[in-house]
Amino acid sequence: MTEPARSRLEKLETAAQSITWHVTSARWQVAREVAAVEYLMATLGSDRFLPPIGGWSVDYSVVAAVLDGALARGGPVHSLELGSGAGTPWFASVAKLTGGQHVAVEHNPVFVARTMALLEHYELLDFCTVVEAELTPGADGAEWYALAPITSRVSDGSVDVLVIDGPPASVGPQARRPALALLERLLADDALVVLDDVVRAEEQQTLAAWEQEYGDRLRVLPILDRAALFRLRSAAPSEGPQSGDEPDPTEEA
Template sequence: MSREMPRRAAWVVAAAAAVVGALLSLASPEAGLAVLGLGLAALTVAAFLSFQVLIQHVVGLQGGQRPGAGPGQQRVIAAVRQGEKSLGQRITALGKQLDAQPYLNAELVRRYGDLVPTDQPMPTLGANWAATAPTILFIIDRVLGDPERETILECGSGASTVWAAAAFRKRGHGHVYSIDHDPEFAEVTRRNLRTHGLQDWATVIDAPLTQVDVPGRDPMPWYDVAGLPADLPGVDLLFVDGPPRPTGPQARYPAFPVLRHLLAPGALVVLDDTNRRDERDIAKSWQREPGMSFHQQVGRSTALRYTP
């Protein structure tokens, strides 16, 4: 019962923050985002406390192991407690992300002022499968911080295409090539590029899904890359943010084995959404390939380096 009141309070705070944040965002997006962040934290705490209550119900005690429990029951108890530990770790990670959010927002505002000469809004980050702020900032820094980096190739177009193109424009040279299987989504990206006058700095290529031969695996549905330029320069950064998960198990795995021959020595390969099991497994598989090594974790993305 000791957790019942905090649990109920957390649910109430989460619900209230969701309503207030949604209303407040109409007048002030920054304030609305802050309140929604508070609501997300409260929701996570409420879920955690509810999970602990469930543990007590399943185990049948307030702590420790039930006296006389058989081996099967002990295994269930151990599995539930492992789940509690894992959830606690995720809550800690979420807390760190929330702590970093004000800094990320400030950095994005600063980059917007640096890269966008008009008052046109940039595509929303972190929604509708878009990359999140840490990944976008990482890509921008790789462009602005390395004048040798000339070519970015993306699997899946969107906000990252526009931000990377703006960074290349700021620097004065370089180009983004983005393949996308969804014609409507590809056209949205092209429209955003035109809105910001970036159509000369990025090319969005229609690449319908087809069965692709993948070394070491059965054929998989993946992009038809026939539309890529025959004279595509060596790719300095490969950003993998597609195909979407419903395409199939480990849908993004083909990116590295199929596009490996296009990568320049020392190229970065950034795989988005490695907070999900499929993408984590893909990153581990790629790291077992010759020349591929871990570079750093960037928000929910994993950056690898390819040095053949």
């Protein structure tokens, strides 16, 4: 065989291996999503055909993991989703099942209107609020959701489940990284957190940075493949400011 022919053959073999890997991976993905849909049908108890998800929206397996986590937590489960879309009625249905409330944060008025229309259609407006929060530059220049519209509707320590699926990657590098630092005070102890799209390098870097920052307060649950699922414990009192640190006004200097 001539050298050019050998080189072409090697390239063809590499391409064939890559195609085989992608087809196998797609089959696993379908199998995982089928298992998640079966769990949702058996457990969510919705009699409506909720909008198909995946692609721009979270996968069925993300909603299934959130539902499972919510039921294991017990009681009314309150959830917060960054970035709204077809997944929002699914999370609203989980909140409805537990007696809780879902809040979806959206920067784009077009998608605020679309998500509201979906919620109205599925009669889920009593269980879900869509909060419009424009993207504004922070101190480092990176854009993130305006905090005031979020914190005025969600109280400290009330969020049992946080789904981080926005802002979109187009906003800038590691666009979702500010989420934990800015929203930590809203989270209940041992909150369940989803970081979607960890197939992307940016989100993998974000997760690695959080694991470093939060140490053993953050426990990754190796359940999902295209999203990261973890629990985040509140800071122990000793890690925050101590009441004893304040000067005693009754003491003489």
